[in-house]
Amino acid sequence: xxxxxxxxxxxxxxxxxxxxxxxxxxxxxxxxxxxxxxxxxxxxxxxxxxxxxxxxxxxxxxxxxxxxxxxxxxxxxxxxxxxxxxxxxxxxxxxxxxxxxxxxxxxxxxxxxxxxxxxxxxxxxxxxxxxxxxxxxxxxxxxxx
Numbered sequence: 001x002x003x004x005x006x007x008x009x010x011x012x013x014x015x016x017x018x019x020x021x022x023x024x025x026x027x028x029x030x031x032x033x034x035x036x037x038x039x040x041x042x043x044x045x046x047x048x049x050x051x052x053x054x055x056x057x058x059x060x061x062x063x064x065x066x067x068x069x070x071x072x073x074x075x076x077x078x079x080x081x082x083x084x085x086x087x088x089x090x091x092x093x094x095x096x097x098x099x100x101x102x103x104x105x106x107x108x109x110x111x112x113x114x115x116x117x118x119x120x121x122x123x124x125x126x127x128x129x130x131x132x133x134x135x136x137x138x139x140x141x142x143x144x145x
Contacts, residue, residue: 021109025078028071035068081110
């Protein structure tokens with residue numbers, strides 16, 4: 001049996017995916033702002049704390065800042081996906097240029113690759129030395145996933 005191409009998202013589906021991307025972006029931005037506010041407030045409270053409290057506060061701040069960084073990277077991926085929507089390239093694999101299945105985009109709306117190309121990429125990256133977590137740049141779109 002011949003491999004069938006997954007259906008490319010239609011305009012109604014793309015509109016839903018755009019709304020999903022925009023909604024997720026807004027949610028992440030609000031969460032990041034709240035976390036940054038909390039980190040700043042925690043640092044102000046450290047002045048009146050003892051050494052043990054300060055050490056624990058620094059640890060919490062470090063974890064919170066790492067979470068903020070992860071959320072910021074997700075926002076950058078969402079922004080790149082929205083640019084692809086505007087450019088008319090959203091929903092097309094950056095490797096093989098075939099359509100990305102709607103189900104995959106619904107689960108991971110900023111996906112750059114179809115399932116097949118992503119699996120191939122994962123196999124290759126497992127055999128190479130690990131890159132830093134924030135190194136997800138792609139020559140065509142500026143971002144990797």
